[in-house]
Amino acid sequence: MTTRIVDHFDRRKRDWVAEAMRRLHADATRSADTHVFQFPLPAQWGIDLYVKDESVHPSGSLKHRMARALYTHALCTGWIDPDTHVFEASSGSTAVSEAYFAKLLGLKFTAVVPKSTSTEKQELIKSFGGEVRHPGEDGDIEKEAARLAAEHPNGHFMDQFTYAERAYDYRDDHNLAATIFRQIAEERHPEPKWIVTGAGTGGTTGTIGRYLRYTRRQTRVCVVDPENSAFFPNWVRNEGRPKHRWPKPDQWITGKPSRIEGIGRPAVEPSFLPAVIDRMISVPDAASIAAMRVLLDALRHRAGPSTGTNLWGALRIIAEMLADGEQGSVVMLMCDQGERYLSSYYNDAWVRDTLRLDPAPYRTAIDGFLSTGRWHEPGAAAVPRPSQPAGG
Template sequence: MTTTENEQDTDTVTTRIVDHFDSRKRGWVKEAIRVLNADATRSADTHVFQFPLPAQWGIDLYIKDESIHPSGSLKHRMARALFLHALCTGWIDSTTHVFEASSGSTAVSEAYFARLLGLPFTAVVPTSTSQEKVDLIKSYGGEVRNPGPDGDIEKEAARLAKESANGHFMDQFTYAERAYDYRDDHNVAATIFRQISEERHPDPKWIVAGAGTGGTGTTIGRHIRFSRRDTRVCIVDPQNSAFFPNWVANEGRPKSQWPPDPSTWIKGSPSHIEGIGRPTVEPSFLPAVVDRMISVPDAASIAAMRLLLDRLRHRAGPSTGTNLWGALRIVAEMLSDGEQGSVVMLMCDQGERYMHNYYDDTWVQQTLELDLTPYTKTLEDFLATGRWNEPPATAVPRAREA
């Protein structure tokens, strides 16, 4: 046999080995996608509840309860979308170690899906993350790490992924908006419109959501445009977060029209409301699809979170309180303007994750140094009288609509 023939035989064997490997790899990816789609089929539609408002107001407030997903939060949809995006892009295979930076709920949901696919998972979380969330991540087999001395969870997650043999940094803050499919019939906006289609005001005036990555708000805004609806999107933002001041300063323009030097952007401090709010504007936040933003004081978020438990008997987390404060403020404005219709807000995660902090009066007073009394009074007086009187010393400006 000649040298050339030997080389051809070797090439043929090598090609067969590579083809076999690629076939096994592709087969695993196909099965992984089937598993994720099966999960979506089982849990696509979550319940919608009606918040009790006086019937004579002619305004209905609906709460889309995303806390009942298998992993317990709104982030279940996003985590599944991120895994599907990574699988279809070729970033994940059967040997991948997945890493994420998260304040907790995204990490819980990604740990759920990593276990579903048999993949190792590590979450880098802030030191302030509730112990309940840390325990949930671990219960799904995930590892929990804290950031380095600079407190940057994203930088640490990226470093760990790079140093891992086959690591992948999921990077929710960058990829959430492109992983979500706003044209899909099972995204959160599509299910909202479908589920209230038989109500007396089936086309909501507003949908209210918070911004952590910005992916959910972006998906809702895009779907509204895609489905040619008149519904508007209001993003509520906790105090000190960078989303609200940047949106106001730039009049809701896309980032490409912003000053290119990041040092000119308005920056905030870390949010005290877990799950939403960021010190810098994330790539997944697209301000052009946001019609309005409301900045919500931390004490108002926690007061509203507790009001939800009192009035609806549902225990939710503080980001849901942020949503409820913003939604009721919009209801108050509609009522003052003589406008009728419906408003929809999202319930983000389960309150059981916050029993040792946000539902603990001592923790709120000593750790956050917050007084909930004036905000609780604002909410209770509004529901009793229809008049909205926000505490003047801490009132925040209403962002003009884009």
């Protein structure tokens, strides 16, 4: 038998991949360190709240980092070449960011988004040259994106919900967690007690949690979750079980879409890593909307509803620290630009008539806490405060 050699090397495609990676690296260098703002809290509390503003990325959201990581992973794995048509399933922000990178690399891009995705987000996808499609009657955006990619002669389904956690490099010195610690290194509490974030795919949470272990830090991870999401109830339900062995096929599925765009899922996604999470907080949707508006008043920055979810969770933790006489810092993420939600979450009539929510009691609760130090959310018992404030 003679030696057989089959060579599939294509110089054009390899050169294109090299140029594509150069463009991705250049983008990472330009936008690695987004700003960190300090949310105003009473000085006598001895507690600092920092807001890492991921909304200033070129594509306008936290998902910019993930989209770049997904393209990097797909290019280095050999799934994308200059003729590839990329497909993705997304509630909006990931699709916007992936459309941005598709344009940067000269690729065709199609996003399958829920019909409820804001008009502003759909227009942003189109502004980067992407196509917007909606799912079938079952509303399954992942199934539709996978079908379209399979039917296309050179389609690739990016599949953020599967590949987000493995695409992110938690050991890289330019990941989100690493930049946070560099940017608050000169603050009075440079190692935060908590980092608070939500979960859509779980990729950001996984990166932060892994980085904390890799760098031997004591900072803890809190994941906030909206109503109707499967992450929180499954995390509670599986407490005590080996967390690397679930989600199981028999996991509890809510069957309902999240009302807070960008976070929350009806089922636990493969990229969600429960073992790196120290705490989860289930946040009322009305509280998320109230908190996003508090942030606008406090920082003059308009952010989306998932940022409101983060702020509510961060303030809930700060209330406990205050009650325990504990000082330190908390970091939360500003996820995307609020201009994407002017016709929805910032529209009182839309919130009332479409979501049937009333944020007012939760706004009153936040304002009351910031002025008195006493936490009391609607329908729940108050978190006590010591007679002497921490540091006072």
